[in-house]
Amino acid sequence: MRALRAGLEVAERAGLIDEREVNALGYDLLGQGCVTLVTAAFRLNVATPLASANAHDSLGEALKAAGDVPGAIEVYERALALEPDGPNAQPARATLAELKALEDHPPSAHLERQPGPWSGRPGRASVIWPPSTTSAPLTATYGTPVE
Secondary structure, three states: OHHHHHHHHHHHHOOOOOHHHHHHHHHHHHHOOOHHHHHHHHHHHHOOOOOOHHHHHHHHHHHHHOOOHHHHHHHHHHHHHHOOOOOOHHHHHHHHHHHHHHHHOOHHHHOOEEOOOOOOOOOOEEEEEOOOOOOOOEEEEEOOOOO
């Protein structure tokens, strides 16, 4: 792992990995629902010692979208430790408080069935999680859509 991090740091210094470009691509993909791919890309962004608070904040958003509440909490805390008064600090603190509240009240208690192309098919549902927060809810869909 140490060798991988060293290699990533060299690649970043050589301009082969640009944090801003990875973030821009990641948010485009996140908008398309490619949560797993975005999480992997954002993990690459934070794998070097030069990673910014913004890179950690972005990874926190991807982990939250993936439903990884403990992982998102850890990454948001790291972002705030790196830049406690930065431009993303206040929204990061709000998101962190929301995530910690979710950790105390697991999301399974908050899942709601939503109508959609999966309605009426056993084992298929769309859910909104959590239903009552100050930020936009995470929508996850399970199953295969009806053609």
